Amino acid sequence: PLDPLPLVTVVTPSFNQAQFLGAAIESVLSQDYARIEYIILDGGSTDGSVDLIRRYEGRLAAWVSEPDKGQTEAINRGFGMAHGSILAWLNSDDIYFPGAVSEAVAYLQAHPQVGMVHGAAYYIDEAGTPVGRFPSADTNHKELRRGAPRIAQQAAFLRSTAWRMVGPLDPTFYYAMDYDLWVRLSA
DSSP states (O other): OOOSSOOEEEEEEESSOHHHHHHHHHHHHTOSOSOEEEEEEEOOOOSSHHHHHHHHGGGOSEEEESOOSOHHHHHHHHHHHOOOSEEEEOOTTOOOOTTHHHHHHHHHHHOTTOSEEEOOEEEEOTTSOEEEEEOOOOOOHHHHHTTOOOOOGGGEEEEHHHHHHHOSOOTTOSSTHHHHHHHHHHO
16 A cells, blocks of 8 residues: 655755755755655765754754765665655755655655656756756656656655665766666666
């Protein structure tokens, strides 16, 4: 049976991104979805990020600030700490629009055969103002293998069961770890 209100774990990897991190945190904590487990993995920032995270620590499930090998390691570590049946990661320079989590959960609940859902996303400037739309669209394994990047990582939510089947992120990828994950999920 489907959980009527599944726990969603959101992981934010960050390193020296204090100028963006507050907006990312606020966009997660202000969602209208009641069951979010929020984990922040900071790579040992020295720019005030830790002070910013501490302001929110009562509303976080967990946070860590220590040197790591980059965002891939941080995301894998965060997902390893996760209790949610739905997982997502939001980079520290991205934001969720209001209702993003609720919409993703509703879709996954209505389509139990689907392992991941992704939606529209926007490129934003330093003030959080949309400056362009990411060309998100339906895709399949064949198109992904041909290099058609149609999944906006910041708008992707996947079931933890799918993650356990194909995860973790490949640490040899520094930037394209999400794309590699989409290809493996689609297979």
